[in-house]
Amino acid sequence: MPSVVPDADPVPRDGSLPAAALAELGTRPFGFYVHVPFCRVRCGYCDFNTYTAEELGSGASRTTYADQAIAEIRLARRVLGDTELPVETVFFGGGTPTLLPAGDLERILAAIDAEFGLAAHAEVTTEANPDSVDAARLAQLRAGGINRVSFGVQSAVPHVLATLDRTHDPRRVPEVVAAARAAGFDQLSLDLIYGTPGESHADWEQTLAAALECAPDHVSAYSLIVEDGTALARRVRRGELPMPDEDDLAEKYQTADAALRAAGLGWYEVSNWARDEAARCRHNLAYWRGADWWGAGPGAHGHVGGVRWWNVKHPAAYARRIAAGESPAHGREVLDAxxxxxxxxxxxxxxxxxxxxxxxxxxxxxxxxxxxxxxxxxxxxxxxxxxxxxxxxxxxxxxxxxxxxxxx
Known part of the structure; x- marks a missing residue:
């Protein structure tokens, strides 16, 4: 989740929501976003609420995170009351969710099911880096109830990955995609970034070709944004790297659209393409269509009935709130009509x-x-x-x- 949060109203310690928001429960699809804020390394362009082992400090640990997330899921059930809310989608995002043991993700998913019930044919997604999973881990994730995986590929060109501070070997991507297929995932998605400083048009075409050789069901392709406060922004400010060029970004978007369409993937959102309607990311569609969801984890955002809230950012602060039996929400805003x-x-x-x-x-x-x-x-x-x-x-x-x- 993005690390910048707006000014906000305070949230009651028990996390209770206004009656008007609760009255809308059940009128829209309901989902869960579970933020896993851990990464092995911090990518230079990333502005999300993530922490390496060195950045965590005391009071937070990967080993206790699943129990904390489960406690928040139980809090969500208390806050939302007895309204029947079958969970249509669950999305484990990050960070790198697959740095947690597969059993931890399975336990979190089981808690959502126990408290709310998973809808029939619920979409359950995890993000993964190509170097954070292998065939055995993917088989465990699939056996644990996750049925969709989104690989953070970004580029197939080593020098572009180096500029982004991505550490995986692009030659590994086809291997993990094949392993995910063998494990029985219903849908496979690849995330790409275009417009990295130093990326030529030929580099981008190489990335698209490599991605399409994997025959994904879904592709997300986003233009690089230089976010304030990131290592990449500091390099641009020092003149070490140029800002992305708008004309170059437009050309690369058109190239992506043409290549993806030719391969049978149609656009359904400006930056997202899918092989068919079943391959569209239902969780993200819920965001775009204004549905309701609970965001669990440090810095996660939730929305119910026109009330949007966000949790405290640091995992240690999150852990303290959970241990005290309090809502981890830091602030919220009630949206007018x-x-x-x-x-x-x-x-x-x-x-x-x-x-x-x-x-x-x-x-x-x-x-x-x-x-x-x-x-x-x-x-x-x-x-x-x-x-x-x-x-x-x-x-x-x-x-x-x-x-x-x-x-x-």
């Missing part, structure tokens, strides 16, 4: 299904015509059963601009 509407525009417009036209206010609907004229969106007529605004291929390159125009 207008904020929720604006967030729908921001997120849903990025989806291939587009945004329902009636989510826009009068000024936004008036602005649609200009965006159609500019070739950035297509809009279904008001006479359609469910008129929507959908980004065109060119509009995906300028999605942020389109959003600004529709919210102006």
């Amino acid at each position: 207008e904020t929720r509407r604006v967030e729908r525009v921001l997120l849903e417009l990025r989806l291939a299904e587009g945004l329902a036209l009636d989510v826009l206010d009068a000024a936004g609907r008036d602005a649609v015509g200009a965006q159609v004229g500019a070739g950035l969106v297509r809009a279904e007529p008001l006479s359609a059963p469910d008129p929507r605004v959908v980004l065109t291929d060119r509009g995906r390159l300028l999605a942020d601009l389109v959003v600004r125009e529709l919210l102006a």
Whole structure:
């Protein structure tokens, strides 16, 4: 989860939510995000809430983390009451969740099932680095109930990985993908990054070709963002590396889209492609569609009924709160109706299904015509059963601009 959190309202010690938020429970899909904040090394571009062994300090340990997460899951059940909430999706993110023993992830998943119940055909994902798993570990994860794995590949080119401070050998990726297939995972996803300083267009094409040789069900491809406070940002500031170039990023996005489409993967969100509807990441779709989820772990964010909260960041502070029987939530914000509407525009417009036209206010609907004229969106007529605004291929390159125009 990102390490920057907004200003917030205080959270009651027991983590209780407003009655209005609880009243909405069960009206939307419900999921769990479990943040595992441990990494072997810190990647230079990463702004997420993660810690190496050297950074943990006293009061936090990988060995006790699963028990703490389970305690928060039980807290979640108390906070959310008796409403039936079958869990549609679980996502173990990080950090590197697969640094924990497979049995720990299995115990956390079992606690979610015991407290809430997993829905039939629930999607259960873990992120993994190619060098954090082997065939035996993948078989254990699959036997423990995880059915989807997302490998952090980023690049297939050694010098690009070195700039990102990624430590895995790209030649290992096909091996772990094959091992995951053999273990019986339902879906396999690869995460890629383009626009790293020093990455040529040929380098990016090599990465795409290597990824597609693995025949993934799903690919996420994100442009590199130089986040303040990271080692990469410091190198850019010192002039050691250039900032990513916007034109280069646009060209690489188009190259990715063409290659992925040619391989049979269609876009369903601006930065995500899937082989078919079943391969789409249902957990992330829940975020983009404004569903409810509980975020467990240090720095994790949750959302229920228009209330968004986030936990204390450091694992030691998290452990202290859990040991005291208190909510680990650090702060929260209650979203008013207008904020929720604006967030729908921001997120849903990025989806291939587009945004329902009636989510826009009068000024936004008036602005649609200009965006159609500019070739950035297509809009279904008001006479359609469910008129929507959908980004065109060119509009995906300028999605942020389109959003600004529709919210102006």
